[in-house]
Amino acid sequence: EDKVVQSPLSLVVHEGDTVTLNCSYEVTNFRSLLWYKQEKKAPTFLFMLTSSGIEKKSGRLSSILDKKELFSILNITATQTGDSAVYLCAVEASGTYKYIFGTGTRLKVLA
């Protein structure tokens, strides 16, 4: 059965800290992995990863995929209180256009 597991489930840090969020997966015929930030209701898109070893970067956020070990990490440097959110990872299985979401990591950044 296809599955996506995120760790840790929750994390509390102080402003300025660096955090690393993990997403491991088991899917048939992997195509792509997505990272989202969810603050209220609608998740907002962060990254799409399809190739191993190529870092995607946007400001203080970066992400990389390891297709051999079946995981991805999302790094946030110099965290700010505005980074407090649930971070979701999703993986497309078998070219179905359907993504399986992990349970998310709830990040709280304290001032």
Next chain:
Amino acid sequence: SAVISQKPSRDICQRGTSLTIQCQVDSQVTMMFWYRQQPGQSLTLIATANQGSEATYESGFVIDKFPISRPNLTFSTLTVSNMSPEDSSIYLCSVLDRVDGYTFGSGTRLTVV
């Protein structure tokens, strides 16, 4: 990427009643996806809505409970029927872009009392 207008934003409903959620996309899309997020849980796909054909439901979801309409390439509705407190969730519609992944509507927070 597409822009999706979803309504209502939130509603409180009595058990046994039905609620219809609407999503309007600013461009034509072949597939629209409906997700549910129960409290403290991740997103679960309910069904895929294709224009001109019946929606495809995921395991655990049935048409009688979650009827979907897709009358054209820019619009879809999801109805939550005969609601119970277990249906209290955030409901999200989405479309898929091969570059940006899913774009989500603003979500509907449903509370069933």
